[in-house]
Amino acid sequence: MKVYDLRSDTITKPSEGMRKAMYNAEVGDDVYGEDPSVNKLQELCSEITGKEASLFISSGSMGNLIPIFILCRRGNEVLVHEEAHILHYELSSVASISGSMPVAITGDRGILKPEALSSHLRYKAYYMPEVKLVCLENTHNRAGGTCYTINEIDAVCDFAEKNNLSVHIDGARIFNAQVASGVNIKKMAENADSITFCLSKGLGAPVGSVLSGDKDFIAEARIVRKLLGGGMRQSGILAAAGIYALQNNVSKIKNDHEHAKKLAAALNNTEWTSISEKSVETNILIFHVAAGTAHGITDKLKSEGVLCSPMSDSSIRMVLSLEISDDNTEEICKIIKKIAV
Numbered sequence: 073m074k075v076y077d078l079r080s081d082t083i084t085k086p087s088e089g090m091r092k093a094m095y096n097a098e099v100g101d102d103v104y105g106e107d108p109s110v111n112k113l114q115e116l117c118s119e120i121t122g123k124e125a126s127l128f129i130s131s132g133s134m135g136n137l138i139p140i141f142i143l144c145r146r147g148n149e150v151l152v153h154e155e156a157h158i159l160h161y162e163l164s165s166v167a168s169i170s171g172s173m174p175v176a177i178t179g180d181r182g183i184l185k186p187e188a189l190s191s192h193l194r195y196k197a198y199y200m201p202e203v204k205l206v207c208l209e210n211t212h213n214r215a216g217g218t219c220y221t222i223n224e225i226d227a228v229c230d231f232a233e234k235n236n237l238s239v240h241i242d243g244a245r246i247f248n249a250q251v252a253s254g255v256n257i258k259k260m261a262e263n264a265d266s267i268t269f270c271l272s273k274g275l276g277a278p279v280g281s282v283l284s285g286d287k288d289f290i291a292e293a294r295i296v297r298k299l300l301g302g303g304m305r306q307s308g309i310l311a312a313a314g315i316y317a318l319q320n321n322v323s324k325i326k327n328d329h330e331h332a333k334k335l336a337a338a339l340n341n342t343e344w345t346s347i348s349e350k351s352v353e354t355n356i357l358i359f360h361v362a363a364g365t366a367h368g369i370t371d372k373l374k375s376e377g378v379l380c381s382p383m384s385d386s387s388i389r390m391v392l393s394l395e396i397s398d399d400n401t402e403e404i405c406k407i408i409k410k411i412a413v
């Protein structure tokens with residue numbers, strides 16, 4: 073039986089072209105700053121984000137932990153959405169490693185708004201923690217791949233500037249946001265202090281993320297990466313995959329968004345759920361089912377070869393990636409129609 077894996081876009085495997093690029097990569101010792109492929113990737117990413125400097129890191133989690141470590145520091149508060157990846161899927165690294173205190177903020181569709189943030193500001197008193205940093209997530213994973221508008225990003229950045237806070241963008245899927253919103257990544261990152269994105273999700277590289285910011289910030293980030301045990305040696309082998317992904321796979325992201333909409337159309341008005349195509353903004357779709365039925369439904373889909381993740385006992389997530397072709401999408405729609413009448 074053919075298996076269609078919709079659990080995540082992290083399941084993407086390097087293509088033949090990417091593997092060739094990895095095989096042919098020029099390498100050196102990156103802890104000495106001497107890996108030409110890593111240096112090339114970092115320069116490319118600085119151009120993409122419009123930031124002075126970039127650092128190749130092992131994961132998106134590290135891409136959030138390093139800026140929190142630097143921009144928030146021990147004992148201070150970082151404001152994050154209550155459904156943020158930082159709160160749910162990165163252990164308690166904010167608390168246990170950075171020693172910062174995460175504060176969960178509410179907001180529709182995973183979007184942070186100044187009004188919601190402002191109620192968490194504090195007046196200065198020696199017995200109160202100090203708010204130092206806001207992290208926004210674009211696209212927002214647990215909210216279902218939702219995107220910030222540029223006005224929403226700028227509103228958070230303006231608010232932060234007025235209140236002397238730094239801003240970090242968790243842009244694990246920032247290319248999906250760029251494709252869906254039509255706003256250039258440079259523009260999104262312009263007023264933020266740092267931005268991270270993943271090469272290993274929809275872009276299809278096997279490993280790696282990138283963190284961008286100004287020169288001093290990235291110099292410090294390099295030290296913190298080493299402190300976390302994340303200094304890598306001939307990592308150009310991996311960086312080459314990242315370069316290949318940026319040059320070849322960004323243009324494919326729009327297909328994933330179309331596929332997600334097609335699946336939403338197939339799921340809509342079945343006995344399981346109703347979900348509008350319009351609510352699907354990027355490559356993630358989350359649909360709501362009757363309480364207690366999510367695991368039964370994902371088991372049923374699995375028995376037909378469709379893997380997806382229950383998010384709770386009443387919601388299910390499907391994530392599209394370049395592993396799922398047009399034809400695969402048609403097949404999955406047929407399977408849905410067959411088992412969800």
Ligand SMILES: *Cc1c(COP(=O)(O)O)cnc(C)c1O
Nearest residue numbers: 131132133134157209213242244
């Ligand atoms: C995947 C993801 C990350 C990082 O995950 P890693 O598995 O550590 O690479 C960070 N933020 C969001 C929103 C993500 O979806």
